[in-house]
Amino acid sequence: MEKSKIYLSSPHMGGNEISFVNEAFETNWIAPLGPNVSGFESDLSTYLSPKNETYHVAALSSGTAALHLALILLGVKQGDEVICQSMTFSASANPIVYQGALPVFVDSEPVTWNICPIALETAIKDRIEKGTKPKAIIAVHLYGMPYLVDEVTRIANHYEIPVIEDSAEALGSTYRGKKCGTFGDISILSFNGNKIITTSGGGALVSKNKILTEKAVFLATQARDQAPHYQHSEIGYNYRMSNVCAGIGRGQMQVLDAHVESRRNNHKFYTDLFEKVNGVCIFSEPSEHFISNHWLSCVLIDKKKTNGISRETLRLALDKEHIESRPLWKPMHLQPVFEKSPFYGKAIAEGLFENGLCLPSASNLTVEDLNRIQLVIHSVFN
C-alpha cells in the first residue's frame, strides 16, 4: 500500500468550527458580514490586546488584501517607494506594485532571518539622498520568529516612516511578552489553509488606531458613502471576510493555543533529532525575549560539514517517502519579477535560501508521521 502523504503544514480543525458554520446557515448569514465576522474580530482583538490596551481588527478575505489596504491607508501611491524585507513570501511585496509603487528590498540578519536593521538604515538614508523618502517599511516575522522589533521600530521612528508588520506567519508568537500582530503602525494576519489557524482563506488588518480599521472595513466593502442609494467618492474593494469563513475562524480560535504548543513540540522534536548531527542547525529563538510559534521548523545544512549532504539531498530523500519539505523562501530581490527593484544588503538571505529547508510542521502530525520523518533523517545522516 502507498504511504499517505505528509504535508508541510496542513489545516487542522478543532471540532467546533462546524457548529459556527451551521449557525451561519441556520440564520442565513451567508454574506460578507454577520455575527461570525464580528465574533471572530472580537476574539482576535481579545487575544492580541495586552492589559489596558485595545487592538482593533478588521477581518478580510486574505492577508494579501490586508497588506494592500495597509498600503492604501498609509497613502502609498504611484511613484512612491516602500521598503520590504527581501526574504519573504511574494505576497508581502506584490501589493506595493498593485499601488504602482516601487519595492525596495532589504537583506536579512542571520539571527532571526528577518529584516536587517543595519541594511534598513542604509537603505533609508540612500533613498532619501536619491530624492525619495520611503513611505512605509514592511517587516516580516518569518516562520513565526519575531524580527528585531526594538531595533526596527527605533529606526522607523527616527526617520518617521510607518511600519507594516507582516505577522501572517506569527499569530501566537511573542516578543518581550507582547503578541506579534501588535508591533506595526498597521499589522496583518493570514488565515490561509497552511497557516497556524485557517478560515480556509482569509486575513485581518490590526491596529491600535480604530479609525484605521474602520477605514479598512469601509474600503473592503466597496467604499459606500452614507446614502440610501449607491454613492461613492473613493475607489473601493471587495475584500471583506465571509460570515461562513469567519465561523471556521471562531472555532479555530478555541484551539490556537493548542496549535502553538503542537508546533513548538515539533520544533523540539527536530531539535533533539539534529542535536548530534554535525553541520545541521535548527532555526531557534536567540534569547528568552523571543517566543516563536514555530509555524514551520527549519534547518540550515552546511554541506561542507555533512560530507556533501545538502538541503536538496534531504528534500529528495523525504520526497521519495511522500514527505513534503521545501526550501526557504527565495528572496524577492532574486525573483525575475522584481529584477528592477533596488536591493540593500549582502548575501545573508541568499545563503539562507541556498542552505535552508522547511520541514513538516503541522499541528496534526501523528506519532507515526514523526516516526516516518525520523527514519528518513536518520538514514540520510546515518
Ligand SMILES: *Cc1c(COP(=O)(O)O)cnc(C)c1O
Ligand atoms: C501567507 C503569507 C501572506 C499572505 O497571506 P494570504 O492570506 O495567503 O493572502 C503574506 N505574507 C506572508 C509572510 C505569508 O506567509
